Amino acid sequence: MIRVRAFQLALVGGAIVALETLCRAGIIDRFTMIPPSEMLLALAGVMGTEPWFWPDVSYTLGNLAAAIALSVAGGFLIGLVVHAIPRLRRVLDPIFTSYYSVPTFVLYPLLIVFFGIGPASLIVLGALFGIVAMIVATVTAIDRIPRVLLKVARVSRLGPVRTALLMKLPAASPHLMTGLRLAVAYSVIGVIAGEFILSTEGIGRRVALAYNNFDNQTMYALLVLILAFAIAVNAVLGSLEQALHRRWYRS
Amino acid sequence: MTARARLLDYVLLAGGLGLAWVLLFAWAGPEALSPPGATLRRVAEYLTSPQFWPHAAATGIAFAYACLIALIGGLALGFALGANRLAGQVGEPILSSLYSIPKITLYPVILLVFGLGISAKVAFGALHGFFPVALFTIGALKNTSPVLIKTARVLRLAPLATARTVLLPAALPEIVTGLRIGFSATLLGTLIGELFASDQGLGFMLIRAMEAHKVLDIMALTLLLFAFAATANMLLLAVERRMHRR
Numbered sequence: 001m002i003r004v005r006a007f008q009l010a011l012v013g014g015a016i017v018a019l020e021t022l023c024r025a026g027i028i029d030r031f032t033m034i035p036p037s038e039m040l041l042a043l044a045g046v047m048g049t050e051p052w053f054w055p056d057v058s059y060t061l062g063n064l065a066a067a068i069a070l071s072v073a074g075g076f077l078i079g080l081v082v083h084a085i086p087r088l089r090r091v092l093d094p095i096f097t098s099y100y101s102v103p104t105f106v107l108y109p110l111l112i113v114f115f116g117i118g119p120a121s122l123i124v125l126g127a128l129f130g131i132v133a134m135i136v137a138t139v140t141a142i143d144r145i146p147r148v149l150l151k152v153a154r155v156s157r158l159g160p161v162r163t164a165l166l167m168k169l170p171a172a173s174p175h176l177m178t179g180l181r182l183a184v185a186y187s188v189i190g191v192i193a194g195e196f197i198l199s200t201e202g203i204g205r206r207v208a209l210a211y212n213n214f215d216n217q218t219m220y221a222l223l224v225l226i227l228a229f230a231i232a233v234n235a236v237l238g239s240l241e242q243a244l245h246r247r248w249y250r251s
Numbered sequence: 252m253t254a255r256a257r258l259l260d261y262v263l264l265a266g267g268l269g270l271a272w273v274l275l276f277a278w279a280g281p282e283a284l285s286p287p288g289a290t291l292r293r294v295a296e297y298l299t300s301p302q303f304w305p306h307a308a309a310t311g312i313a314f315a316y317a318c319l320i321a322l323i324g325g326l327a328l329g330f331a332l333g334a335n336r337l338a339g340q341v342g343e344p345i346l347s348s349l350y351s352i353p354k355i356t357l358y359p360v361i362l363l364v365f366g367l368g369i370s371a372k373v374a375f376g377a378l379h380g381f382f383p384v385a386l387f388t389i390g391a392l393k394n395t396s397p398v399l400i401k402t403a404r405v406l407r408l409a410p411l412a413t414a415r416t417v418l419l420p421a422a423l424p425e426i427v428t429g430l431r432i433g434f435s436a437t438l439l440g441t442l443i444g445e446l447f448a449s450d451q452g453l454g455f456m457l458i459r460a461m462e463a464h465k466v467l468d469i470m471a472l473t474l475l476l477f478a479f480a481a482t483a484n485m486l487l488l489a490v491e492r493r494m495h496r497r
Contacts, residue, residue: 007341032363091260091267098484101435103442106473109461113283185351193355197446204356211359219359226356234351 034220042221050218052206060195060202063119067126067187072180074127075134079179082135083142099132108194122194122202129190130183137179141172174244181237188230285467293471310452313369314441317376321437322430325381329388329429333422334414343389350382355443362447372444372452379440380433387429391422424494431487438480 016036022028023035034042046053082089108125115121149171153163195204203222210219269287276284285293297303332342358375365371399421403413445454453472460468 004337004340007337008345011341011345033360091263094261094264094481094485097488098435098481101432101438101484102477102480103439105439105443105446106457106469106476109457109469110283110466110473113464113466114279189353189355192353193443196355196358207356207359211362216363223356223360227352230352231348234348238347 031214031216034216036224038217039220039224042217043224046218046221056201056203056206059119060191060204063122063202064126064187064191066119066123067130067191068184070123070127071130071183071187072134075131075179075183076138076176078131079135079138079142083139089139096132096136104129104190105193105197108197112198117198117200122191122199125194126187126190130185130187133182133186134179137175137182138172141175141179142168144175145171171248174241174248177237177241177244181234181241184237185230185234188233192226281466283466285470289467290470290474293467294475297471297475306452306456309369310441310445310454313372313444313452314376314438316369316373317380317437317441318434320373320377321380321433322384324377325384325429325433326388326426328381329385329426330392330414332385333389333392334418339389339393343386346382346386346389350386354378354440358444358447361444367449372441372449375444376437376441380437383436384429384433387432388422388426391425391429392418394425395421424491427487427491427494431484431491434487435480435484438483442476 019028019033020035020037023030023033082092104125107128108121111121111124115124145168149167150163153167158166192202192204195202196208199205203226207219207222207226210216210222272284272287276286328342328346332338332346354375357378361371361375361378365374395418399417400413403417408416442454442457445452446458449455453476457469457472457476460472
């Protein structure tokens with residue numbers, strides 16, 4: 001494991017050093033990309049001096065939190081209903097399997113007409129992105145609950161509420177966690193993409209503005225921030241998910 | 252399940268979606284949505300108008316190039332990392348975190364590197380499709396049953412023969428899943444690429460309709476794209492299911 005980590009570190013570090021060298025040597029010109037070290041310095045500068053930075057970050061994070069809450073809670077509830085009605089599940093199956101193959105972004109203009117430019121459109125776009133992953137994960141999670149646990153619940157004469165809380169929910173938790181991770185990742189994409197396409201505030205909006213103004217310093221600073229955020233969130237949720245899977249499916 | 256029951260399911264789905272559309276239209280009004288009938292007529296107009304097809308062809312060409320790059324590149328990297336245990340352990344987490352980033356924010360970088368035009372669209376499409384293909388290929392090779400590999404060793408198959416006659420057939424169904432998801436992601440990437448910096452293609456038509464606030468055009472194009480993506484996906488899914496059954 002340590003060897004794997006060392007290789008990963010070397011690989012990522014090597015890529016960054018290579019990029020830095022190429023930029024410094026002028027093989028990649030400054031109008032295309034600034035050296036990674038300057039991106040970090042620019043990020044520190046943007047954080048410290050730009051008055052819009054923290055309001056825009058909190059705007060994006062607020063929308064993100066709302067979109068994630070909507071997609072996770074909504075996806076879980078819809079998943080329960082879909083699982084309970086086999087007919088509904090069969091009818092909706094084509095939607096679930098092709099949902100992520102259609103470009104959902106094209107709905108954004110319609111959402112803007114509907115909700116206006118502002119948080120509501122962004123939140124709904126983010127939630128639309130995440131919700132189907134959560135629905136599918138919920139249905140899978142209930143499918144995978146071992147039958148024997150339900151028998152144990154019956155033998156122990158647990159009521160329906162306690163069966164759900166003590167037996168079903170823990171047993172379903174690994175796949176629910178997978179759904180949560182995907183829903184978060186998709187909501188991040190939806191919200192930031194929505195801001196990037198059309199918005200008045202938010203970090204995605206700032207990236208688009210910086211690009212239009214040829215302000216590479218600010219643009220790359222914000223890109224580094226967004227990428228680091230997305231990768232960190234994914235890594236944390238991914239390790240939680242793996243821990244749950246290991247606990248339940250020890251071979 | 253009989254073919255008839257499946258047909259009924261599709262009819263129910265189409266009917267339900269149509270009903271939802273009509274209700275949503277009644278609630279939101281013509282400012283926000285266009286009615287189903289008029290939208291379908293506009294789709295038919297598009298399909299018969301001579302101005303439409305050059306745009307469709309532009310998108311199609313960019314998509315075809317992007318697909319080629321994403322599928323071949325993804326398969327090559329997937330096989331390279333999937334065949335070696337250590338390489339897979341090192342590479343897979345890096346690839347999956349790259350897969351999870353909101354790639355749309357990288358679009359300005361792609362534009363700066365490739366400039367406006369078809370190469371930026373192709374690059375952006377390929378960027379979307381490459382990672383799922385590689386990840387699914389790695390997963391498929393990793394999940395190959397050890398018994399098969401041992402059998403190959405007992406039979407003293409050469410590495411290349413092992414790959415061709417044992418690994419590939421065993422991993423093929425899951426690889427096809429990766430290709431399907433890569434195909435969809437590439438289409439998504441190509442269209443998003445066209446939304447921003449392009450002077451032709453379906454994405455360009457869409458952004459123009461958006462700017463002019465032509466709800467009917469937006470809806471008709473959206474419907475067309477959804478129908479194309481969903482049909483392609485269902486066809487690939489059918490291929491995939493046939494392989495999984497074998």
